[in-house]
Amino acid sequence: MQLYDYILSGSCYKVRLFLNILGLDYEKIPVDFYPGRAHRKPDYLALNPLGQIPLLRDGDVLLRDAQAILVYLASEYDKGGTWYPNKPATRGRVAMWLAFAGGEIMAASAARLHDLLNYPGDIASLRAAAHAAFLVLDDHLAEQELRGQDWVAGPDPTVADIACFPYVALSNDGGIARDEYPAIERWLVRVMRLPGFVDMPGILVPWQGEGSLVEGAA
Amino acid sequence: MTMELDAAAIDQWYVIESSEDLPKGKARRTRLLGRSVVATREADGTLAVEEKSAEGRSLRALPVQERYGYVWTTLGTPARALFEMPEFEENGRRLVICGVVTVRTSPARIVENFLDLSHFPFVHTNVLGAEPLTEVTPYKAELDETSGELWVTDCGFYQPQAMAASSGGAQVDYTYRVPQPFSSVLYKSSPGKEGAFDLVGLFAQPLEETLCDVHCFMLVYDETTSDEELIQFQQGIFLQDRIILENQRPSRLPLNPRAETPSPADTSSIQYRRWLRGQGLRFGVQ
Numbered sequence: 131m132q133l134y135d136y137i138l139s140g141s142c143y144k145v146r147l148f149l150n151i152l153g154l155d156y157e158k159i160p161v162d163f164y165p166g167r168a169h170r171k172p173d174y175l176a177l178n179p180l181g182q183i184p185l186l187r188d189g190d191v192l193l194r195d196a197q198a199i200l201v202y203l204a205s206e207y208d209k210g211g212t213w214y215p216n217k218p219a220t221r222g223r224v225a226m227w228l229a230f231a232g233g234e235i236m237a238a239s240a241a242r243l244h245d246l247l248n249y250p251g252d253i254a255s256l257r258a259a260a261h262a263a264f265l266v267l268d269d270h271l272a273e274q275e276l277r278g279q280d281w282v283a284g285p286d287p288t289v290a291d292i293a294c295f296p297y298v299a300l301s302n303d304g305g306i307a308r309d310e311y312p313a314i315e316r317w318l319v320r321v322m323r324l325p326g327f328v329d330m331p332g333i334l335v336p337w338q339g340e341g342s343l344v345e346g347a348a
Numbered sequence: 349m350t351m352e353l354d355a356a357a358i359d360q361w362y363v364i365e366s367s368e369d370l371p372k373g374k375a376r377r378t379r380l381l382g383r384s385v386v387a388t389r390e391a392d393g394t395l396a397v398e399e400k401s402a403e404g405r406s407l408r409a410l411p412v413q414e415r416y417g418y419v420w421t422t423l424g425t426p427a428r429a430l431f432e433m434p435e436f437e438e439n440g441r442r443l444v445i446c447g448v449v450t451v452r453t454s455p456a457r458i459v460e461n462f463l464d465l466s467h468f469p470f471v472h473t474n475v476l477g478a479e480p481l482t483e484v485t486p487y488k489a490e491l492d493e494t495s496g497e498l499w500v501t502d503c504g505f506y507q508p509q510a511m512a513a514s515s516g517g518a519q520v521d522y523t524y525r526v527p528q529p530f531s532s533v534l535y536k537s538s539p540g541k542e543g544a545f546d547l548v549g550l551f552a553q554p555l556e557e558t559l560c561d562v563h564c565f566m567l568v569y570d571e572t573t574s575d576e577e578l579i580q581f582q583q584g585i586f587l588q589d590r591i592i593l594e595n596q597r598p599s600r601l602p603l604n605p606r607a608e609t610p611s612p613a614d615t616s617s618i619q620y621r622r623w624l625r626g627q628g629l630r631f632g633v634q
Contacts, residue, residue: 138587139578160576164583165369165447246590248450248561281357302591305452331587338473 131156134177134185134261136163138246142184144231148200148292151326152207164247180296197228200289210249212286220238221237224290226309231293234263238297241304253296253305260306264314271313280320287324299333353381354458356624357631358379358424360528362565363551364397366445379555381631385410387419397421417445417565418551423463431497435547435567444575446564446582448553453593453630455530455552455560455570456601456624461589462532463489463524463616464549465505471588474508477492478517481506486612489619497625500616511546512581513539513573521545524616529624530554541569548582557632562586600634 133149135142135158149156161183162168170181178185178194185192186199188206204214206273215221236237237259243249244256267282274281282290299318301308308314322329329335358381363502365376365387375388377400384400397410397419410421416436426459451458463468465484468477503522510520523535524546530552535545547567552560564586566578602608603625610618624633 137584160574160578160580162576165366165445166576166579245452246449246587248448302594303587331584332591334591338470 132159132181132187133157134159134161134174134187136161136169136183138331139163139183140242140300140330141182142198143296145184145186145199145203146330147295147328148203148213148289150328151173151292151324152203153326154207154212172190195232195295197232197289197323200292201228204289213289213292215284215286215288220284220288224288227282228292228293230263231290231297234259234262234266235294235297237263238301238304238306241306242297242300243304245304257304257306260301260304264298264301264306264308264311267298268311268314271317275313275316280317282317287321291317291321296333299331303332352543353423354628354630356529356627357381357554359422359426360424360530361413361420361422361426361430362530362553364421364553366448366563367414367419368418368445370395370419378553378561380421380552382556383423385421385423387412389595395419399423416549417443418563428496428550431495431531433533433547433549433567436588437598440541440569441567442570444568444578444582445568446566446579446586448561448563449565449583449586449590451560451562451590451593452558453560453596453599454558454601455554456620456632457593457596457599458552458560458562458627459530459550460601460617460620461530461593462558463500463526463536463620464614465503465522465590465616467611468505468507471592472585475585476507476510478508484613487615489616491619491623495527497528497588498526498620499528500619510536511539511568512578513568515539525590526620526623529627529629538569540571543567546570554632585618598634603629603633 240255244251394590399407399411469482489500508517535546538544538546551563
């Protein structure tokens with residue numbers, strides 16, 4: 131299995147994170163998204179005419195769109211069937227939040243690209259749109275907690291949680307503080323405690339380095 | 349309103365663009381020390397840099413030179429020529445321009461962090477450092493009287509993956525050179541050539557006092573790793589630093605020796621701050 135990957139992409143990270151959670155081996159094919167803009171060059175456009183990363187190749191299967199890739203990986207490799215549950219109402223909710231991850235939350239990605247790599251955009255309206263999306267997610271997660279459910283689409287983590295996580299966790303890169311979203315903060319920590327979790331540059335795992343700092347102080 | 353600039357900041361050469369990002373017929377508008385500047389490469393290859401007013405009026409032509417894969421300019425009159433990097437003449441090395449990343453902090457914070465060994469295990473976990481091997485062994489940070497440069501030498505650190513080409517953990521030797529306040533070059537043991545050093549260069553372009561474009565290059569002996577892999581390795585490390593840098597307060601680097609309580613591992617920071625203070629730097633410090 132091959133992942134066309136860029137280390138700073140939150141969308142590629144969705145796939146890296148889920149592959150690690152599922153314990154699957156794969157080969158990373160680095161795409162020089164920046165500064166090389168390799169995703170806009172003919173070789174890459176031949177694979178994905180939308181010019182977007184990530185891209186996954188698994189045998190004869192070639193997929194673009196992080197959300198689509200997560201659905202495929204869960205359907206093919208999660209034998210337990212919990213990451214993409216087949217119960218109709220749950221599956222509907224998963225699809226709803228996958229669309230949210232690829233839609234509204236991407237305002238936070240655009241703000242990040244603006245602040246990080248000098249991408250064009252109206253930063254004030256991008257941040258406002260991200261805050262509006264975060265408020266919806268925070269309200270939803272708080273309601274889920276009241277129902278006794280820790281995750282976006284139900285009582286168990288699904289691909290919807292994986293899809294929503296990166297650009298929320300990376301929001302500080304785009305100047306979007308999360309002080310106002312306590313339910314989001316609790317959920318982020320739950321995701322970081324999932325077996326197989328891996329981070330990416332820009333995500334602060336609260337307990338990373340904790341052990342030896344405490345030892346050093348003793 | 350344009351702020352008064354101190355000589356220590358203004359009389360320096362600054363990178364404003366990589367050569368490869370300024371092809372013929374292209375212009376780039378950017379900021380330098382709070383001023384507007386535009387770099388233009390004409391169709392015939394001629395390179396020019398101008399300072400502009402806030403309204404976009406041309407104010408004056410600025411000095412320009414192209415070296416080490418970058419376009420350099422200055423708003424002042426540097427006392428010294430641009431520092432030499434003889435390694436660029438060495439056969440077998442490969443130059444990889446790793447892009448520009450914007451960081452909301454002062455240029456001095458960025459360079460200070462670049463010189464810091466103690467954060468490796470905590471910020472670059474399992475790449476440039478790993479617990480429990482967090483000890484910073486004694487090293488030296490000294491002013492080279494002849495060149496006026498700051499050198500940090502005798503650094504050694506265990507690194508799980510020192511460079512993109514590293515096949516496993518290794519004890520890595522480091523030397524840092526700070527030829528001018530907001531530029532630094534790291535020399536670290538090359539995994540591609542026994543006994544040689546790879547270069548990682550960092551040039552902070554201060555857009556404003558607490559906002560920088562950071563340009564980064566690698567000059568390596570490495571025949572196996574692709575440019576894409578080298579760039580992603582370096583960008584990944586820098587983005588781990590960026591989130592820490594943007595959270596450091598104050599954003600301007602405090603130069604008063606009583607502002608913080610250092611430990612022996614902070615020798616490079618202490619000497620860097622002392623060196624900046626000695627130059628009378630005011631921009632982006634407090």
